Amino acid sequence: MKVAGFAGFSGAGKTTLVEQLIACLRGRGLRVSVIKHAHHRFDIDHPGKDSWRHRQAGANEVLLASDMRLALLREYDQPHEPDVHTLLAQLDARADWVLIEGFKDAPLPKIEVWRAPASGQAPRPVLYPHDPFVVAVATDAPAGLPQPPRQPVLDLNAPAQVADWLLAHGARFDYSKESP
Numbered sequence: 818m819k820v821a822g823f824a825g826f827s828g829a830g831k832t833t834l835v836e837q838l839i840a841c842l843r844g845r846g847l848r849v850s851v852i853k854h855a856h857h858r859f860d861i862d863h864p865g866k867d868s869w870r871h872r873q874a875g876a877n878e879v880l881l882a883s884d885m886r887l888a889l890l891r892e893y894d895q896p897h898e899p900d901v902h903t904l905l906a907q908l909d910a911r912a913d914w915v916l917i918e919g920f921k922d923a924p925l926p927k928i929e930v931w932r933a934p935a936s937g938q939a940p941r942p943v944l945y946p947h948d949p950f951v952v953a954v955a956t957d958a959p960a961g962l963p964q965p966p967r968q969p970v971l972d973l974n975a976p977a978q979v980a981d982w983l984l985a986h987g988a989r990f991d992y993s994k995e996s997p
Contacts, residue, residue, distance in 0.1 A: 818910060819990035821983060822917040822927030824951070826941055829930040830973055834955060835918050837976035838983070845980075847913040852904050854919025862890060901925065902994045914983070915992070926952045926990055930973065933961035952989060955979060 823831045835851065842849045862869040868879045872890060881888045889907075901923040908915060917925065921944060929944050929951045945951040945966045955971040956962060962970075971979050983990065 818905075818908075818912050818915060818992045819983075819987055820905065820915045820917060820925055820992040821990050822920060822923055822925045822950070823930055823955075824919070824921035824927045824944060824948075825930035829932045829941070830955075830957075831918050831930045834930055834973060834976060834979065835916050838916060838980055841977050841980035842914055842983075845984075848909075848911055850908045850912040850915045852901065852908070852915060852917045852920070854899075854917075861888065905992065905994070914990075921948075924950055925992075926950055928953045928955050928971065928979070931956045931958075931962065932973070933958040952986075953982065 823835055825831050839849050839851065862872065862879075868881050868890065871879045872892065877892050879890045881890070901917060901920045905915060917923065917927075921927070927948075927950055929948075931941065931943060931954060933956075934941050940963065943954075943963055945954050945968055946964060951968060953969045953971050954962070954966045955973045957973040959970050969982070971982055973979075
């Protein structure tokens, strides 16, 4: 399994790029999984549904399964930051690629997604100068980067080219919990 992180600040275009990369990689016959860092109390369940009622009744975990889909809902007793390695271990090991959106501090190879701030917005910070796990920068404004990156610069608006770059450098994304 190959694991590639996508990190950057809100509004940079991470979700759009990951969505496009899923289609590009699937179009090449690859199995793709995604881990997305979400904010606090997100929900995928709906009030009134059986699984929602089970959680409201106090179940710590509810596993939903059908002949086409599986979802596990787990409630934590105390808030804690999920460990990306624990999450990766829960995925189907048959995935060719796992794209991780968020988890910008995870010790995994990642592509930083950066857009120049709109007029009047504060400058957006960057990770690539000080994060040794940033292996490339995807941007639509390379001239606007606060400092020239030593990493390759990828065109944020060319997802097929980003997919080509991932595949060409696939060995650096081979996942092993022991050696990030």
